[in-house]
Amino acid sequence: MPCEAKPRFVVLYGSQKGQAQSIAEGVAEEAEGHGLVADLACLNQDDKYNLEKETAPVVFIVSTTGEGEPPDNAHHFVKRIRKKTLSADHYKHLSYALLALGDTNYADFCNCGKTIERRLQELGAKQFYASGYADDGTGLEVVIDPWLEGLWDAIKEAVSKMASDRTPHLKENAEDSAKEAPHSSAPDVQLNLLSITDHQQNCQSVKADSKSASAAASPSPSTASDARPAPPAGGPVFSSQSGGAANVSTSASETQGEVDAGVPRDALVASLTSSVPPLSESSLNVPALPSPFLDVSLHEVDTLEQIDGPPNKQALREVPISKAVQLTTGDSVKTALLLELDISSDPTVAYEPGDSFDAFCPNRPAEVDDLLRRLGLLKQKHHHVKVSLRKDTNKKGAQVPSYIPQDVSLQFLLTWCLEIRSVPKKAFLRALVEHTGDQGHRRRMQELCSKQGAADYNLYVRGPGLGLLELLTAFPSCSPPLSLLLEHLPKLQPRPYSAASSCLRHPGKLHFVFNVVEFPACSGRPAGSRGLCTGWLFDLINPGLVFPGKSESSVSPTPPKIHIRLRPNCTFRPPSDPSLPFIMVGPGTGVAPFIGFLQQREEEKRQKNPEAVFGETWLFFGCRHRDGDYLFREELEGFVSSGTLSHLKVCFSRDEGKDKESAQPRYVQHNLLLNSRHVADILLRQNGYIYVCGDAKNMAKDVNETLVEIIKAELQVDVLEAMKRLAGLREEKRYLQDIWG
Numbered sequence: 001m002p003c004e005a006k007p008r009f010v011v012l013y014g015s016q017k018g019q020a021q022s023i024a025e026g027v028a029e030e031a032e033g034h035g036l037v038a039d040l041a042c043l044n045q046d047d048k049y050n051l052e053k054e055t056a057p058v059v060f061i062v063s064t065t066g067e068g069e070p071p072d073n074a075h076h077f078v079k080r081i082r083k084k085t086l087s088a089d090h091y092k093h094l095s096y097a098l099l100a101l102g103d104t105n106y107a108d109f110c111n112c113g114k115t116i117e118r119r120l121q122e123l124g125a126k127q128f129y130a131s132g133y134a135d136d137g138t139g140l141e142v143v144i145d146p147w148l149e150g151l152w153d154a155i156k157e158a159v160s161k162m163a164s165d166r167t168p169h170l171k172e173n174a175e176d177s178a179k180e181a182p183h184s185s186a187p188d189v190q191l192n193l194l195s196i197t198d199h200q201q202n203c204q205s206v207k208a209d210s211k212s213a214s215a216a217a218s219p220s221p222s223t224a225s226d227a228r229p230a231p232p233a234g235g236p237v238f239s240s241q242s243g244g245a246a247n248v249s250t251s252a253s254e255t256q257g258e259v260d261a262g263v264p265r266d267a268l269v270a271s272l273t274s275s276v277p278p279l280s281e282s283s284l285n286v287p288a289l290p291s292p293f294l295d296v297s298l299h300e301v302d303t304l305e306q307i308d309g310p311p312n313k314q315a316l317r318e319v320p321i322s323k324a325v326q327l328t329t330g331d332s333v334k335t336a337l338l339l340e341l342d343i344s345s346d347p348t349v350a351y352e353p354g355d356s357f358d359a360f361c362p363n364r365p366a367e368v369d370d371l372l373r374r375l376g377l378l379k380q381k382h383h384h385v386k387v388s389l390r391k392d393t394n395k396k397g398a399q400v401p402s403y404i405p406q407d408v409s410l411q412f413l414l415t416w417c418l419e420i421r422s423v424p425k426k427a428f429l430r431a432l433v434e435h436t437g438d439q440g441h442r443r444r445m446q447e448l449c450s451k452q453g454a455a456d457y458n459l460y461v462r463g464p465g466l467g468l469l470e471l472l473t474a475f476p477s478c479s480p481p482l483s484l485l486l487e488h489l490p491k492l493q494p495r496p497y498s499a500a501s502s503c504l505r506h507p508g509k510l511h512f513v514f515n516v517v518e519f520p521a522c523s524g525r526p527a528g529s530r531g532l533c534t535g536w537l538f539d540l541i542n543p544g545l546v547f548p549g550k551s552e553s554s555v556s557p558t559p560p561k562i563h564i565r566l567r568p569n570c571t572f573r574p575p576s577d578p579s580l581p582f583i584m585v586g587p588g589t590g591v592a593p594f595i596g597f598l599q600q601r602e603e604e605k606r607q608k609n610p611e612a613v614f615g616e617t618w619l620f621f622g623c624r625h626r627d628g629d630y631l632f633r634e635e636l637e638g639f640v641s642s643g644t645l646s647h648l649k650v651c652f653s654r655d656e657g658k659d660k661e662s663a664q665p666r667y668v669q670h671n672l673l674l675n676s677r678h679v680a681d682i683l684l685r686q687n688g689y690i691y692v693c694g695d696a697k698n699m700a701k702d703v704n705e706t707l708v709e710i711i712k713a714e715l716q717v718d719v720l721e722a723m724k725r726l727a728g729l730r731e732e733k734r735y736l737q738d739i740w741g
Contacts (some may be wrong), residue, residue, distance in 0.1 A: 006037045007159040009052060014043045014062040014074025014112065018401075018490050020101055023144065024061045026427070027151070029291055034152045036159075041536060042396045049095060057128055057158040059151070060116060063101040067737075068108025070115070078112065081119045088740060092124035099147055103136040106696055110134075137697070139458060141426065145451060147350050149334060176304065182580035196555035201331035225711065256717040262616040270472050272460040272524040273441075275447050284450040287430040294391040294400065296483040298383040298410060305382065310360045310553040313563055319343050319510075320559040324541035327513065330653070333629040336516040336589060338500065339541065341564070351499050351510060352594035354572040356738075360563040361533040368414045382413040387486060403491035410482075418489040421467040421532055426457065429471075435484070438477035464522045474524050482515075486489030495533040496567060498693065498738060500592035504603035513592045514632065529713045537562075572738050574601065575689050581615035581682045582689040585703055587622035587668050588631070588695025593738060594619060595632055597691075602644040615688070617646045618678070621667040624654040639672050649675065654665070668699065669706040680714035684725075689734045696739035707735075 024040060031038035043062070051058065064247070065071055070078045100113020110133045117131055132147035134140040225322035270276045271387035310316065323340035345348040345509055351357070372378040383405055387400050387472040414420060424432070429449035436442045447453035448461060461471070468489070472478055501511035516538050517531025530538065540560040574597050575582055584594040598617070605614060619636070623629040630650070637646035651664065665671045672679055682688035692703055704726070712722035729735035 006032075006035055006154065007056075008037045008039065008041045009057040009059060009155050009159065010041070010049060011059045011061065012043050012049060013060075014071045014077065015116055016063055016065040016073075018061040018494070019140070020061045020071070020099075023099065023101075023148075023424070024059075026288075026290070027059065027061070027148070029394070030288060033288075034156075034573050036152075036155060038396065044073040044075075046076075051091065054094060055162065057155055057162065058096045058111070059155070060096060060098040061101075062098070062113045062116060064106075064108065064112040068106075068111030070112040074112060077121075078115060081116070081123065084668040086123055088122065090123040091120055092653070093127075094120065094122060094125040095128045095162055095451035097127065097129035097151065097154065097158075098123050098131045098408070099134065099144070099442045100131065101134045101136065101140060101434055104138070106737075107477055117446055128161070129154035139454075139462065141454065161207055189573060237418075270460075271454065272466075273444055275444060275453070277564055279453055279456065280443075280448055282452050284446055284452050286433075286446050286450045287427050290427050290431050290435065290487070291393060291398075292431075292483065292487065293395040293398040294483045294487050295388045295390050296481075296486060297386045298377075298380050298384060298482075300380075301382070301384050301409075304382075307362075307412055307415055307564055308408075310362075311403075311405050311408070311412075311652075313360075316563040316565050317343070317349055317358060318561050318563050319346070319349070320561045321541055322509070323641055327631050328629040330625065330628040333536075333624050334588075336513060336515050336629060336631060337538065337541070338511060338513050339537065340506075341510040341512075341560075341562075342508065343510050349510070349566060350440075351566055351568070353499065353505065353574060353600045354569050354738075356496050356498045356567045356569060356593075357510070357512075358565045358567060359533060359537075360494045360565070361536045363492065363532065364536070365420075367420065367469060368411060371414060371420055371472075372410070374469065374472050375485075376479070377410060384408065385410050385413055385482075401486070401491070404486060406468045413486075417492055418485070419492045420469065420489060421465075422490050423462055423465055424468055424471060424488070428468075429457075429461075431484055431488065432471075432475075432478055432480055435476060435480040436478040438475075441475045441477045445478070450739055460523055464525060465519065466524045469526050484503050494565065498593040498596075500595045502596050502599035502603060504607065505599040512594075513589045515589055520533065528621055569738075571733055572691065572736050575615070577615075578588050578604070579613045579615050580688055581617065581686050582684060582690050582691065582712060583618040583620070584680060584693075585668050586670070586691075586693040587620075587699060588629070588694060589638075590692075590699070590738075591619075591621050591631055592693070593693055596633065598636075598639045598644050602639065602642060605644065615686075616646045616682070617644070618675075618682075619645055619647045620651065620671050622651045622653060622666075622668045622671075624652065626652050626655055647675075647678075669679045669700065672703065672706050672710065676710040676713065680710050683707075683729060683734070684711070684714065687734075689728070689736070691736050691738070693738040694740075700737060700739045 006407040011024050011028050013020045015021035015024075021042070028038040028040040039049065039056075062074055063071055069075075098113055098117050100110035100117075102110035102113070104107075113131070117127075121127070129151060132143045132148075135145040256381065270279075274280075309318070318342045321339055322342040323338075325338045327338055328334065369378060369381070372381050386406065387404055389398055389400060404413065405417065408417075426449040429445055429465065430481045433442055433445045433449075437446060449455045460466070468485070474479075497512040499510060499512060501509060503509075514534055514537070516534045517527065519529045519531070521528045529535070540562070572593065578601070584591075584597065586592070586594050598619075601614065601617070605612070621631075621636070623631065628650075636645065636648055640648050649668075651666055651668065651671055653666045665674060679690075683690060690707070692700055707726055708719060708722045711717070711725050712719055715722070715725070717725075726735065
């Protein structure tokens with residue numbers, strides 16, 4: 001008798017930085033262990049799938065980028081399904097599940113996934129498994145782990161239903177199962193509501209463990225410059241009892257060795273490299289071992305390569321830093337710097353207020369050498385790297401990453417192409433276990449990538465933002481091959497900065513502002529360190545840095561140059577109608593784009609149309625100390641004097657007023673409340689705009705909640721209606737944000 005073909009399903013992904021792609025590839029790889037066959041494709045690979053004729057279940061795994069935009073490789077698909085000419089039953093034959101990746105620190109959480117799901121349903125598609133919305137702000141695995149675990153039974157059930165043409169009997173059973181299935185307590189994810197399986201109970205318990213792990217994690221320091229392109233953290237975990245996951249049951253006595261000898265159990269203290277009961281005595285569910293897929297070889301060359309810029313520098317602009325000014329004073333505040341770029345030699349570099357640009361920075365030479373030394377490859381740093389696919393790989397959709405160029409030196413590859421500081425995902429940790437000699441180290445790394453060790457992973461790896469080199473230093477018996485690094489390290493991303501100037505005020509110049517990021521010492525990082533890009537910029541300009549009170553001058557006779565790429569922003573701009581009022585909320589370095597707004601408006605009034613009617617402008621600014629980090633104080637007060645800025649509302653969070661009875665506002669949201677009548681009038685009656693720039697994790701959320709309260713009080717409506725009105729402002733592009741995590 002011929003063998004019966006395995007049931008088939010389709011996996012489609014849209015990914016900006018590789019996170020969603022990695023998860024999709026993991027699903028495709030794990031399918032065989034569940035008796036299934038997966039067809040894997042990127043959403044932009046139209047030739048590899050056809051949803052119009054698809055008869056198998058389809059799993060979408062998509063991320064969101066920018067201001068709620070689809071990833072670059074999903075843009076075309078989203079545009080295609082949004083065509084208004086498509087009928088309401090266009091996808092009535094389609095059965096789908098969807099996993100969306102996002103970050104609740106940003107306004108349009110999982111917007112790409114939600115857009116795809118909404119449109120599929122409008123076109124008649126049916127959902128066979130409830131959608132998951134994974135939050136990078138708290139840890140993607142909190143949702144990904146249980147969602148993936150319940151996926152397999154849902155796919156099998158969907159295949160069965162589709163094969164039997166969804167008979168009424170099966171449909172009725174599915175509806176009964178949906179009623180019995182327990183609902184998830186998380187607002188943005190529901191687990192499998194269509195079937196009750198043995199996996200479902202595991203999903204719920206894992207989710208609870210993950211939530212407690214997330215709550216236990218300590219926040220990592222971040223500011224605009226180094227955190228906005230934040231390296232992905234807490235990546236996907238593909239583990240289930242029947243799907244290739246390893247069950248590890250090594251006891252503490254076998255792994256801790258002499259460390260625990262004679263030490264009372266209640267005196268044990270966990271750290272990056274050691275655990276305590278009950279984790280140290282638990283059986284573990286660890287991710288399936290990722291399939292290796294790259295062959296890497298090194299070749300000696302006659303001439304040394306110049307390490308003088310990113311691999312795509314021909315498509316970038318190399319511009320000199322013509323001025324650098326420190327805007328802050330004192331030890332109690334962050335170091336904020338203003339840099340001026342000279343763009344006068346390239347007329348194609350033009351920007352408008354609200355635009356930003358990418359700065360391309362290298363990894364620190366000392367860290368590159370330390371990593372090479374740790375890998376035993378320091379003497380081969382100038383050898384050229386050849387990368388190809390392994391002929392024996394069984395990885396679905398395996399390909400050499402596009403950001404790994406051929407015929408470049410190992411030093412260049414680690415300097416300009418790979419994010420060597422990125423926090424290793426759990427799949428990476430799982431792969432590192434196989435190259436770790438010491439049994440105690442192996443056990444601890446297994447714990448850190450396991451479901452049971454989620455709290456420790458968040459606390460000791462994800463929270464402090466430890467990179468690969470720091471982990472290899474902590475676990476000296478781990479010696480991974482170069483190919484493993486190339487398979488798991490993500491692309492070195494440029495860092496975005498907002499323009500803090502107007503071309504009308506500063507022709508041929510581009511200003512930007514940033515805080516120098518400081519990462520404190522912690523377990524796994526004995527000495528503190530600076531942010532990658534902000535530390536690099538600080539080192540570039542430090543000899544010629546101008547301090548407050550000192551006359552401004554150029555950085556040096558031969559100013560350093562950096563590579564940049566402009567990022568036009570078509571929405572975060574002042575109103576096209578100058579008569580409309582607008583509100584700006586920008587504490588700290590978040591004030592940067594508003595300096596450009598106000599410079600532009602002042603020059604337009606002076607140069608172009610002095611008689612024009614200009615709407616009212618409000619700026620809500622906040623900092624720690626009036627005398628320490630009141631950025632652009634003289635310029636802001638000058639805008640008020642000239643009438644360019646109608647109202648300047650400033651607060652200082654760390655200045656305890658001498659008169660404590662005065663109860664001065666501490667944060668920008670407090671000042672918004674104090675001026676709620678004016679804010680409501682501008683937004684609800686004058687057709688005005690509000691712009692928010694700065695920290696997403698705290699400030700932007702607080703401002704959003706405050707705006708809801710203002711609308712609620714002003715219109716005398718409930719919270720839900722106030723939220724709808726605020727969402728309406730967002731849809732009308734009158735509530736705009738430029739925020740970072």
